[in-house]
Amino acid sequence: xxxxxxxxxxxxxxxxxxxxxxxxxxxxxxxxxxxxxxxxxxxxxxxxxxxxxxxxxxxxxxxxxxxxxxxxxxxxxxxxxxxxxxxxxxxxxxxxxxxxxxxxxxxxxxxxxxxxxxxxxxxxxxxxxxxxxxxxxxxxxxxxxxxxxxxxxxxxxxxxxxxxxxxxxxxxxxxxxxxxxxxxxxxxxxxxxxxxxxxxxxxxxxxxxxxxxxxxxxxxxxxxxxxxxxxxxxxxxxxxxxxxxxxxxxxxxxxxxxxxxxxxxxxxxxxxxxxxxxxxxxxxxxxxxxxxxxxxxxxxxxxxxxxxxxxxxxxxxxxxxxxxxxxxxxxxxxxxxxxxxxxxxxxxxxxxxxxxxxxxxxxxx
Amino acid sequence: xxxxxxxxxxxxxxxxxxxxxxxxxxxxxxxxxxxxxxxxxxxxxxxxxxxxxxxxxxxxxxxxxxxxxxxxxxxxxxxxxxxxxxxxxxxxxxxxxxxxxxxxxxxxxxxxxxxxxxxxxxxxxxxxxxxxxxxxxxxxxxxxxxxxxxxxxxxxxxxxxxxxxxxxxxxxxxxxxxxxxxxxxxxxxxxxxxxxxxxxxxxxxxxxxxxxxxxxxxxxxxxxxxxxxxxxxxxxxxxxxxxxxxxxxxxxxx
Amino acid sequence: xxxxxxxxxxxxxxxxxxxxxxxxxxxxxxxxxxxxxxxxxxxxxxxxxxxxxxxxxxxxxxxxxxxxxxxxxxxxxxxxxxxxxxxxxxxxxxxxxxxxxxxxxxxxxxxxxxxxxxxxxxxxxxxxxxxxxxxxxxxxxxxxxxxxxxxxxxxxxxxxxxxxxxxxxxxxxxxxxxxxxxxxxxxxxxxxxxxxxxxxxxxxxxxxxxxxxxxxxxxxxxxxxxxxxxxxxxxxxxxxxxxxxxxxxxxxxxxxxxxxxxxxxxxxxxxxxxxxxxxxxxxxxxxxxxxxxxxxxxxxx
Numbered sequence: 001x002x003x004x005x006x007x008x009x010x011x012x013x014x015x016x017x018x019x020x021x022x023x024x025x026x027x028x029x030x031x032x033x034x035x036x037x038x039x040x041x042x043x044x045x046x047x048x049x050x051x052x053x054x055x056x057x058x059x060x061x062x063x064x065x066x067x068x069x070x071x072x073x074x075x076x077x078x079x080x081x082x083x084x085x086x087x088x089x090x091x092x093x094x095x096x097x098x099x100x101x102x103x104x105x106x107x108x109x110x111x112x113x114x115x116x117x118x119x120x121x122x123x124x125x126x127x128x129x130x131x132x133x134x135x136x137x138x139x140x141x142x143x144x145x146x147x148x149x150x151x152x153x154x155x156x157x158x159x160x161x162x163x164x165x166x167x168x169x170x171x172x173x174x175x176x177x178x179x180x181x182x183x184x185x186x187x188x189x190x191x192x193x194x195x196x197x198x199x200x201x202x203x204x205x206x207x208x209x210x211x212x213x214x215x216x217x218x219x220x221x222x223x224x225x226x227x228x229x230x231x232x233x234x235x236x237x238x239x240x241x242x243x244x245x246x247x248x249x250x251x252x253x254x255x256x257x258x259x260x261x262x263x264x265x266x267x268x269x270x271x272x273x274x275x276x277x278x279x280x281x282x283x284x285x286x287x288x289x290x291x292x293x294x295x296x297x298x299x300x301x302x303x304x305x306x307x308x309x310x311x312x313x314x315x316x317x318x319x320x321x322x323x324x325x326x327x328x329x330x331x332x333x334x335x336x337x338x339x340x341x342x343x344x345x346x347x348x349x350x351x352x353x354x355x356x357x358x359x360x361x362x363x364x365x
Numbered sequence: 366x367x368x369x370x371x372x373x374x375x376x377x378x379x380x381x382x383x384x385x386x387x388x389x390x391x392x393x394x395x396x397x398x399x400x401x402x403x404x405x406x407x408x409x410x411x412x413x414x415x416x417x418x419x420x421x422x423x424x425x426x427x428x429x430x431x432x433x434x435x436x437x438x439x440x441x442x443x444x445x446x447x448x449x450x451x452x453x454x455x456x457x458x459x460x461x462x463x464x465x466x467x468x469x470x471x472x473x474x475x476x477x478x479x480x481x482x483x484x485x486x487x488x489x490x491x492x493x494x495x496x497x498x499x500x501x502x503x504x505x506x507x508x509x510x511x512x513x514x515x516x517x518x519x520x521x522x523x524x525x526x527x528x529x530x531x532x533x534x535x536x537x538x539x540x541x542x543x544x545x546x547x548x549x550x551x552x553x554x555x556x557x558x559x560x561x562x563x564x565x566x567x568x569x570x571x572x573x574x575x576x577x578x579x580x581x582x583x584x585x586x587x588x589x590x591x592x593x594x595x596x597x598x599x600x601x602x603x604x605x606x607x608x609x610x611x612x613x614x615x616x617x618x619x
Numbered sequence: 620x621x622x623x624x625x626x627x628x629x630x631x632x633x634x635x636x637x638x639x640x641x642x643x644x645x646x647x648x649x650x651x652x653x654x655x656x657x658x659x660x661x662x663x664x665x666x667x668x669x670x671x672x673x674x675x676x677x678x679x680x681x682x683x684x685x686x687x688x689x690x691x692x693x694x695x696x697x698x699x700x701x702x703x704x705x706x707x708x709x710x711x712x713x714x715x716x717x718x719x720x721x722x723x724x725x726x727x728x729x730x731x732x733x734x735x736x737x738x739x740x741x742x743x744x745x746x747x748x749x750x751x752x753x754x755x756x757x758x759x760x761x762x763x764x765x766x767x768x769x770x771x772x773x774x775x776x777x778x779x780x781x782x783x784x785x786x787x788x789x790x791x792x793x794x795x796x797x798x799x800x801x802x803x804x805x806x807x808x809x810x811x812x813x814x815x816x817x818x819x820x821x822x823x824x825x826x827x828x829x830x831x832x833x834x835x836x837x838x839x840x841x842x843x844x845x846x847x848x849x850x851x852x853x854x855x856x857x858x859x860x861x862x863x864x865x866x867x868x869x870x871x872x873x874x875x876x877x878x879x880x881x882x883x884x885x886x887x888x889x890x891x892x893x894x895x896x897x898x899x900x901x902x903x904x905x906x907x908x909x910x911x912x913x914x915x916x917x918x919x920x
Contacts, residue, residue, distance in 0.1 A: 058524075058528060059527075059528075060524050060527075060528075079527070079625070079626075080524065080527040080528050081527040081528070081529075081530050081531055081532050081533075081536075082530075085528075086528055086529065087524075087525070087528045089521045089524070089525055090521075091519055091521055093519060093521035093522045093524065093525035094525075095522060095525075095526070095540060095544075096522075096544070097543050097544060106526065106529050106531070106539075107529030107530050109530070109531070109535070110530070152525075152529065153528075153529075155529070156529065156530060367831060370725075370728070370729040370732055370733075371729070373725045373726055373728075373729040374726070374729040374730065374733065374741065377722070377726040377729070377745075377802075377806075378741075378744055378745075380799070380802070381744075381745065381748045381799075381802060381803070382744075382748070384756065384759035384760055384763060384799070385748065385751065385755075385756065385759060387759060387762065387763065387769060388755065388758075388759040388762065391762065439636070440636060440637045440640055440641075441637070443633050443634065443636050443637050444634070444637035446633050447630065447633045447634035447637070450633075451629075451630035451633060451634065454630065454634065456634070456638060459638070460634060460637065460638050460641075463637075463638065463641035463642065463645055463646060464637065464641065466645070466908070467641075467645055469853065469856045469857060469904075469908060469911070470856075470857075470860075470901075470904070471856070471857055471859065471860020471861070471877060471900055471904065472857070472860065472862070472877075473860050473862055473876075473877045473880045473881060473897065473900070474649075474652075474860060474880075474897045474900055474901055475645075477652060477880065477884060477893060477894065477897050478645075478648035478649045478651065478652040478897065479644065479648050481648060481651045481652055481655055481890070481894065482644070482647060482648035482651055484665045485651055485665070497644055498644070500640075500644075501640070501641065501644040501645055504637060504640070504641065508637075533625070533629055555750070558750050559750075561752075562750075562752045562753055562754070564753070564754050564863060565862050565863065565877075565881075568885075569884075579752070579754050582754055582755075582758075583754060583863075586754070586758050586761075586867065587866075587867070589761070590758075590761055590762045590765070594758065595762075598752065598755035598758065598759070601751075601752045601755055602751050602752060602755060605747075605750050605751050605752060606747050606751065608750070609743075609746060609747050609750045610743070610747075
């Protein structure tokens with residue numbers, strides 16, 4: 001197949017794609033561009049519209065408005081079986097009445113017999129299932145089934161592979177192994193992936209870019225580190241992991257792209273907000289627990305550095321120590337640190353907490 | 366399981382089976398009298414085979430059951446597909462009613478109204494009208510059996526097939542139908558059994574020369590207990606039991 | 620939209636055959652029955668008047684419509700025979716439904732509580748009689764219930780009775796036949812509901828101090844109630860119109876609508892009156908049918 005003309009032209013482009021069920025929009029005016037050889041992840045809780053968006057791209061649903069283009073081809077209105085896109089289903093959807101090799105060969109019906117056999121053998125070797133060709137799917141383990149589904153979906157050499165919660169059905173140990181296998185395979189085949197998941201860790205492990213969905217819309221797109229460190233909303237901040245949201249009022253601007261925020265027990269600095277906010281507005285400062293550092297509360301010199309707090313609870317979690325701190329006004333802040341400092345700052349200790357201004361994001365309250 | 370529940374089960378099954386077993390036992394009774402055991406004999410089975418009208422009636426029943434079972438299977442499977450797979454359509458409530466009402470409707474109503482139709486349009490009564498009538502009231506049963514399997518069928522299997530480039534016809538032929546196959550066959554066997562068993566509707570819609578087995582049995586049963594009927598009944602029970610076991614085996618298989 | 624147009628045509632192709640067939644052979648016949656119930660009996664073939672003259676044009680239609688009347692319904696209403704038949708049908712079907720609930724509920728519960736490996740077999744054992752020839756199963760009771768039959772022979776031998784009991788050709792025999800023939804109909808839907816009930820609910824009840832009886836009464840029964848209602852209606856509806864059981868087990872004076880319809884049609888050859896009885900029967904069962912759909916939906920949930 002000829003490569004697309006320009007390197008900069010996106011592989012997949014959605015424009016204003018909308019799908020309503022009854023009155024409610026499950027997918028609401030979504031725009032999205034996906035580059036060649038990219039792994040894009042749609043992240044969101046169940047019911048946010050991510051699965052519907054995937055089904056619209058696959059062709060199982062047709063949009064009420066908007067267009068879906070793959071390269072130079074308009075896919076809008078085309079049924080699933082005419083689209084050069086394949087999908088790996090969450091349930092894997094392996095045909096229970098066919099052997100592994102017949103499952104993998106299903107999409108190759110239009111190829112000559114010899115070519116088909118060779119291709120099936122290649123695919124089974126690729127997923128390390130060459131000894132299982134004649135087995136029925138129900139005799140395979142979960143991980144093996146997942147690999148059959150992957151081989152079957154890749155048989156037609158799709159330019160874009162859709163993966164619906166590809167790892168959810170696997171147990172934890174297998175999940176991490178499979179994640180790195182999937183990524184390696186994707187690099188080798190240079191096929192673009194769209195992965196739908198509700199698990200931020202899965203998104204971080206697999207994706208080049210992540211689109212966070214809420215109520216049928218993509219609310220923020222970016223690399224995972226960017227979303228984690230610079231969320232655009234409280235929703236995104238909370239979705240990607242544990243976060244402290246400290247309420248306060250926006251203060252004056254400061255050099256270095258920073259901004260002051262007045263909180264109940266003092267003043268702190270954080271990165272200037274992207275949102276349009278003015279001085280005095282109610283805001284929250286979002287900061288991850290592992291960014292919160294603790295120091296002793298010493299009277300006298302240097303006592304103004306950091307916010308005074310009391311350790312309310314200290315929990316040993318193996319790879320880290322988690323502490324809950326109470327600020328002067330009674331609000332709670334969580335801090336997590338390396339296990340080396342386990343003995344320091346037990347419950348009841350008076351501490352000062354600090355974090356780098358660059359690690360904190362100001363969000364509208 | 367408590368003793369009480371065991372007793373309930375035992376008594377319930379005994380109640381269900383005692384009359385049938387008594388019937389079967391007495392079909393091997395050499396004596397003509399119900400209360401007298403005259404020794405083991407298969408004479409009534411021999412008499413059965415020599416009973417020309419009875420054998421002819423059995424033959425009619427078999428043909429009608431095969432034909433009406435086949436028609437009901439096609440119609441019932443289509444109805445189940447329409448209701449389970451093609452979602453909302455304007456005539457949906459009508460189809461639901463038409464499929465399920467004949468299953469609960471008293472047979473005398475179905476029989477009488479079909480007869481009035483056949484007379485009204487001048488259709489000669491016989492095997493043809495029997496097939497039409499039986500196919501009509503069996504369609505719902507097939508639709509229920511096939512529909513249950515369809516609802517249990519993972520929709521993503523059909524989507525996966527379409528995703529791999531199969532058009533609607535190929536999806537149906539290579540995925541839906543093979544997975545539905547056992548249920549379709551079970552539906553056919555049930556329709557077959559129901560047709561074989563029907564007396565009331567057949568009495569209305571059949572004509573001269575098309576007497577079914579239940580009609581023939583009924584005309585003799587009205588005259589009282591008769592060991593030859595015991596033998597015929599035993600054979601019928603045996604045939605139906607085999608068909609049911611076959612059907613349940615098929616529908617249990619994945 | 621290409622995909623949708625194709626989809627629409629396929630859907631039509633799938634639903635039209637059953638829709639057309641069932642309209643032609645279920646709905647239309649019923650409308651014809653309705654029409655003939657307004658006609659008069661005649662000694663002709665077909666044995667009713669008027670017959671629509673298709674060549675008669677508008678006058679033909681007019682005279683046809685004029686000749687239709689509610690005479691047969693007047694007969695049904697004023698002749699106590701038919702009213703008694705309707706009431707006695709309801710009484711038989713109602714009593715039998717009640718007995719079926721009383722017998723069927725414990726049986727279904729016992730089935731649902733049976734060890735898992737036995738359950739499939741036990742359910743199959745209940746299903747087999749359900750599909751076994753209805754006529755044969757009713758006929759089997761004649762040999763048991765008649766004065767010189769097995770039941771009386773057994774009771775006489777045990778010395779429990781001095782003279783054979785008259786059971787055959789009495790309402791009791793009809794009730795026994797109805798309960799026997801419809802028991803699987805009652806048990807299967809009930810079992811379906813009870814086997815789906817979460818066992819841990821019962822365990823929770825036991826944990827909170829409820830004995831087996833109280834656990835059944837306070838947890839299982841209320842949750843199975845929609846299933847019980849569905850099962851009872853599923854039996855009640857066809858029992859109201861039952862013909863074979865009253866005909867074979869009941870005496871010649873057993874009054875049930877199915878039997879009345881049959882004799883009006885086959886013995887008296889009064890097709891219009893038989894049609895009116897059919898309409899009456901339908902009016903009686905239509906309420907329970909609608910109720911059943913509601914109860915069935917509830918049970919499905």
